[in-house]
Amino acid sequence: MKKRIVTQITVISFIVGLMIAVQYNTVQNPTARDTRDxxxxxxxLSEEKEHxxxxxxEIATYNNSIEQYEDEDAENQAILLNKTxxxxxxxxxxxPVNGPGLVLNISPAMELVQFGYEIEPISPDLLIRLVNEIYRYDGLFIEIDGQRLTNRSAIRDINGVTTVNGVSIDETNxxxxIITETFEKAEKLYGYLYASTFRDDFYLDNLNLSINEAQKNINISEFDGPLSTDYLVENSEGD
Incomplete structure (x- = not known):
């Protein structure tokens, strides 16, 4: 009987000790909390909902295309396929593409040049930030100093020189x-960029960012260079 009581006390003590240890560990190592306001x-959340x-x-557009293929005869299917x-x-x-959009001009801040400030070409970090914001606010197509951006384009620093598609952007002008889907979206993008801090950010780098008003027709040339097909595999089955 006495041995049984000792066993019960031992088990209870073990459980109590384990609970204290867990509580102590929780206090010493609290779960990481999200400290954002x-x-x-x-x-x-708004950005994720927009995405x-x-x-x-896009899914609705592709579904609509599939329905059109199924409803049309063979001749019209070929026309729709070519359009796609x-x-x-x-x-x-x-x-090449054309449509509504706007044009941005980057140039040296002349008043700083007169005071002897050294003017460096735009940094890749600042250019990437600008491009990301343009895409975020409904920019569809972008051309930088004659270089058409694609989903395979890269903006990098190579040996201290900013490059787009592997081509150096070493000019300060x-x-x-930018081309958008509609003129209204071009005006919205203009308003956002004009009210943003980008002009101040460029001025800190001794550059001026001029944001021209939205236009109804802008032309952007096609990509001038080879596109990588490393992950494409030819399907030899069928005709």
Whole structure:
């Protein structure tokens, strides 16, 4: 009987000790908490919802194309297929595009030049930030100093020189062309860029960023260079 009581006390002591140890560990190593404020979380949620909405729009577009293929006869199917191929070529940069948009001009801040400040070409980090914001606010196609951006394009620092598509952007006078889906979206992008801090960011690098008003027709040339096909495999089956 006495041995049984000792065993029970031992088991209870072990459980109590284990609970204390777990509690102590929790106090010493609390679970990491999200310290962002509510507005930062709301902003991230808004961006994710916007991305989700774009994906749904793309799915709806592809579903509509499939329905058109199924409803049309063979001749019209060929016409629709060619149109889809041309749309994809434009998206990948293989064809020139035109439409509403706006033009940005980057140039040296002349008042700083007169005071002897050294003017360096735009840094890749600042250019990448600008491009990301343009895409975020409905920019469809972008051309930087004659270089068409595609989903395979890269903006890098190579030996201290900013490059786009492997071509050096070593001039301080740069023209950036942007095409949007509609003129209204071009005006929205203009308003956002004009109200943003980008002009101040460029001025800190001794550069001026001029944001021209939206235009109804802008031309962007096709991608001038080889496109990588490393991950494409030819399907030899069928005709």
């Amino acid at each position: 509510i507005w930062a979380i709301r902003q991230e 989700h909405s774009k994906l749904l729009s 191929v041309d749309d994809l070529k434009r998206e990948f940069g293989l064809l 740069i023209t950036i062309k």
